[in-house]
Amino acid sequence: MTYVVVGGGLAGAKAVETLRESGFEGPVTLIGAETVRPYERPPLSKGLLLGNDEPESVFVHSTEWYAEHDVDLRLGVTATALDRATKSVRLDNGDEVDYEKLLLATGSSPRRLDVPGGERALLLRTLADSHRIDEAVTKDTRLVVVGAGWIGLEVAAAARSRGAQVTVVGTSALPLQHILGDRIAQVFADLHRANGTDLRMNTHVTEVTADGVRLADGTTLPADVVVAGIGVTPNVALAADAGLAVDNGVLVSSKLTTSDPAIFAAGDIANIDHPLLGRRIRVEHWDTAIRSGPVAARAMLGEDVVYDRLPFFFTDQYDLGMEYTGSAPADAEVVVRGDLAGREFIAFWLVDGKVAAGMNVNIWDVSDQIDALIRSGATVDRARLASPNVELSDLAA
Ligand SMILES: Cc1cc2nc3c(=O)[nH]c(=O)nc-3n(C[C@H](O)[C@H](O)[C@H](O)COP(=O)(O)OP(=O)(O)OC[C@H]3O[C@@H](n4cnc5c(N)ncnc54)[C@H](O)[C@@H]3O)c2cc1C
Known part of the structure; x- marks a missing residue:
């Protein structure tokens, strides 16, 4: 009766916690591609970059917790294939893990800047990414942030608070306009301009060079560091290759069951049939990970659960x-x-x-x-x- 969770992020960690808290005594395996144990990502663009949070505070559980709760935590290994007929997961280290019930919580990957030199832009998804930006940005840095969404604006705010010279490049007229609309997006534009960020809106980056970026109108912005925050893509390859129903994420019922009743999905990848909204929704936010992981765990245990939490998210900027x-x-x-x-x-x-x-x-x-x-x-x-x-x-x- 092994319960396997693929994805060592917040949703996966909260799911294994719930399995144990609910009294499940069978084997539990948590497989994570990163080499560090599960952690929360919001501090990566806020408290850690601002120096307000202790690095240790980001982890979901202590190292000992996994052993104490008899969770077989396998880090630095990637699940490469699912065999639904034999109910097994193949790992990139050659191991195969059998499951009775499986939870997919593989999260998202940041989009890369698809322009010449785009690989020079730093991305921000992992602890290692956050450390890289932390080291690269000082008070003397000229930073260009590509993307005026949540992550881009949070990085801009953290960098400005260090005294860096910051320019944000965005494709719409106002930051966050496609989420908040004109009137409320203006609040964020005013906030960032008041704090000394140069917002270059209604344009896009066409090239990243060794010493800056080029914009669509031919302008060049000198930069020592370029960070791209241009959205994420859900990691659904494992599910799709196994023939699970996938469409903008892994399609799950309100009980977080996929098209295979032995397989569940939670967090960023889950496209949930939401009973209250009356439509499907996929939410790439902390609250969904922390809430849907436990609901999926209870569904795995056969409990009659429904995920009807309304989307919820937060930000801190200046x-x-x-x-x-x-x-x-x-x-x-x-x-x-x-x-x-x-x-x-x-x-x-x-x-x-x-x-x-x-x-x-x-x-x-x-x-x-x-x-x-x-x-x-x-x-x-x-x-x-x-x-x-x-x-x-x-x-x-
Ligand atoms: C910098 C940053 C700041 C954020 N700030 C906020 C915020 O302020 N408010 C908010 O609401 N949300 C915020 N978010 C979003 C929030 O962190 C995510 O929604 C949340 O992390 C999703 O959790 P998850 O467990 O679904 O996926 P993830 O956190 O992405 O974890 C998935 C894990 O699975 C691993 N994995 C993937 N594929 C495999 C595989 N095949 N085999 C094994 N392991 C695999 C990945 O390496 C990863 O470790 C932020 C995100 C980032 C990156």
Whole structure:
């Protein structure tokens, strides 16, 4: 009755923890391609680069935890093939591991900059990547960040806080515009410009040279270091090659079961049939990894579970901390409660007069209420939604 987890990231680590916490006593194997035990990635672009977090604090469990919980942790080995007929996983060290139930939690890989010289750009996914950027960026560095998404902006903020000269290049008119829409994306543009970052928007990099980058309009930006944060691709090759249903991630039911009932998927790769949203969604965020790993583990144990957690993510950039709950198109109607210019507000995205997503910026302990408001499906009065004098819980009624 061996339970095997492929992918030694957050989702995989939380899954094996849940298997043991649920009293499962059979063999558990966790296979991870990286040479270090599972860790959390958010500090890689924030606390670790800012020097605020101790390197040891990023790990999900202590080294001893795995032995103490009888988890066979195999690091530095990659699963190369699945044989669903014999229920076995082939590893790149020649080993084969049999499974009764299998969880795939293989996460994502960062996209490479596909231009001449693109291989010169540093990427940020692993601890080793974070150390590399940490060493490369000093107060004297001219840094060009390619990509004005979450990772790019966080790296830019960390580098500016070191005194580096930072330019961010993005393809849209505003950073994060395709996620947040014009009005709220402007908040992030203002934040970064106010902190001395040169934002070059509506353009793209055509070449990375030994001493800088070239933009589409022919401009060259001198750079000592180039970091690309241009999105990630889910690691689905193992699942696809084994004939599992794959379409923008591994297709799973609300119980996180793949098209093979003995195989489950969680974290970044899982394209979940979400019961509350009424559609499929794949979420590349920390909260999904930490929540879906345990749900998948319980499903492996035969428990009657459903994954209905709303998407949730957070970022910290300079003095702006925010949490985003729900899922809404960037061009949905926005209602703001609070002080947009002062960067202390809650933004709500409305679809059909109902709150589909909410983002609290420098306002804390409200994400549960935003979650409840979305779940309530209540049609909201816009003036009351915008008024800080009305309790969010009253709007959910
Ligand atoms: C720098 C950075 C900052 C982030 N900040 C935030 C944030 O502020 N807020 C937020 O919500 N989210 C953030 N995220 C996203 C979040 O970290 C991810 O969503 C989360 O790590 C996904 O967890 P996972 O376990 O699904 O996959 P991963 O963390 O990618 O782990 C998967 C693991 O599986 C391994 N693997 C892959 N294929 C195989 C194979 N065939 N055999 C064996 N092992 C394999 C990989 O090497 C990797 O170690 C950040 C991500 C990064 C990179």
